[in-house]
């Protein structure tokens with residue numbers, strides 16, 4: 023039986039390694055590493071640890087390499103291709119290439135141990151950082167604020183990042199010139215670090231001290247060549263995917279007393295400066311000038327990462343942690359544009375079965391989201407490994423943030439117009455497993471992560487031969503009829519057939535179980551997609567409503583201004599008509615010659631006012647006369663009587679007397 027790990031095809035994204043962890047529970051071991059003539063083992067078999075004899079299917083898996091329980095951290099660094107990954111990022115010969123390193127496994131299987139190490143042992147992250155700083159050495163730019171490279175680095179960043187130097191960031195977070203504690207280049211403070219400033223009471227308590235962090239294993243013997251004509255800058259950023267949202271891990275929350283402040287989720291998107299590649303936009307990025315600075319930044323970010331205890335593992339990672347070591351490079355002399363390659367190291371949250379993890383409430387919801395994202399990751403990886411035989415299945419990586427972050431930049435951008443050259447990313451996945459842990463959870467992870475898989479059922483020894491082996495009975499042939507030996511042969515053949523069929527049934531049963539699990543996963547993802555669609559629909563409705571409202575307001579404004587304009591036009595039209603009428607009337611009057619035409623309206627106004635004044639004066643005079651007459655009733659009576667007597671037409675008489683008094 024041969025089942026070699028398939029060579030890494032161009033469509034394959036990952037080299038997949040398996041690391042076994044030493045067990046501290048004396049359970050039955052269900053996993054066996056196959057012995058090999060080659061330098062390193064590559065195959066394992068797993069067998070269900072059950073007393074039920076009907077379940078005998080053995081699954082065999084192939085990996086790029088298997089590391090057994092006694093493998094040390096340094097062996098893992100050197101044996102998994104992390105060093106070539108760093109070499110690619112440094113780009114000694116031209117353009118660098120992005121590198122990706124992740125750990126995957128059941129909760130408690132040793133992912134964080136591998137990636138981040140322990141109190142006494144460094145993990146792959148610290149070792150990779152040490153190698154990066156050691157290799158760039160004197161070619162590293164100065165990292166203080168105001169250093170010549172700072173503004174060009176900040177300007178060249180395509181991810182709308184908030185960029186700071188490690189000295190300024192650490193001093194504002196922890197105070198007391200923390201950066202002076204270790205070799206650094208300058209302590210020029212940066213003006214705008216106020217958002218990181220911690221509450222004084224908590225400052226010194228949380229200070230990570232590089233000297234207390236593990237120094238082993240040492241990587242001083244690993245020397246990676248750099249581009250001799252380049253100057254380098256190392257920029258660190260950290261984020262986590264928690265409940266399918268991306269959160270910055272360098273916001274300064276690690277030292278703030280009140281850590282309940284609502285965190286702002288970041289977007290994974292194309293930006294103006296990066297139209298062909300999606301980036302996590304708006305991250306805090308720190309330019310580090312030394313390994314010690316980088317260690318302090320890493321510890322600060324880790325403090326921020328959400329950790330919650332669960333039944334499965336006392337300090338279980340409840341989020342997928344991303345640590346990005348960005349290596350920026352430009353021509354030393356010409357100081358041309360910066361190019362950038364990133365080594366992304368991911369500590370995936372552990373898959374677990376909620377029942378066994380004794381989780382509850384929010385933690386149970388977290389576990390649901392973690393399992394869901396890992397299920398999608400499994401689907402993508404499976405599709406990826408199915409594609410190795412040349413099929414062109416579409417990898418469904420847009421189902422959740424985790425797979426989007428891991429896969430979307432591995433495929434050519436659909437935005438061909440802006441496509442710029444990027445070397446394909448090189449990726450390493452380290453699967454961790456406890457050979458005496460949870461069989462079901464481990465086998466599930468191995469099934470979708472292994473490079474190749476085979477299922478066999480060991481043959482049952484023939485029942486009759488077993489029985490007959492212990493007897494002295496020998497069949498004889500006396501008559502021409504069926505002899506006992508012929509019957510026994512037939513029986514043997516029948517038993518062999520039964521054994522073959524039951525093996526097949528078992529393999530089919532296993533496949534059925536897997537297919538059922540896949541169907542359930544697909545149904546779950548369908549339901550999730552439906553929910554997502556409902557949310558999307560609501561969002562689109564809201565957006566449409568807002569757009570509609572804005573359009574109505576705009577239309578109303580437009581209508582109002584049209585209305586006003588129309589009214590103005592009408593008024594102007596009316597005015598011009600009146601002018602025409604006035605002019606026509608004046609002309610007519612001039613022709614008739616009986617009315618004096620006034621050319622200027624002011625003259626006319628003056629004349630009317632004068633006439634008005636004159637009439638007013640006449641009216642006042644009449645009133646005075648009237649008052650004087652009414653003041654003497656006797657005189658009035660006499661006048662009236664006289665008038666009555668002398669003039670039979672009293673009205674004409676009153677009028678004449680009024681005019682006479684004028």
Ligand SMILES: Nc1ncnc2c1ncn2[C@@H]1O[C@H](COP(=O)(O)OP(=O)(O)OP(=O)(O)O)[C@@H](O)[C@H]1O
Pocket residue numbers: 042043044091127128129130131132133134135136140335337338339340370371372373454
């Ligand atoms: N190879 C190993 N050698 C010795 N101890 C190990 C090894 N792998 C893991 N351990 C120990 O097992 C415990 C759990 O490991 P770790 O926290 O790395 O698990 P994990 O897979 O990251 O879990 P989770 O997903 O819940 O975060 C730790 O105490 C760790 O030190």
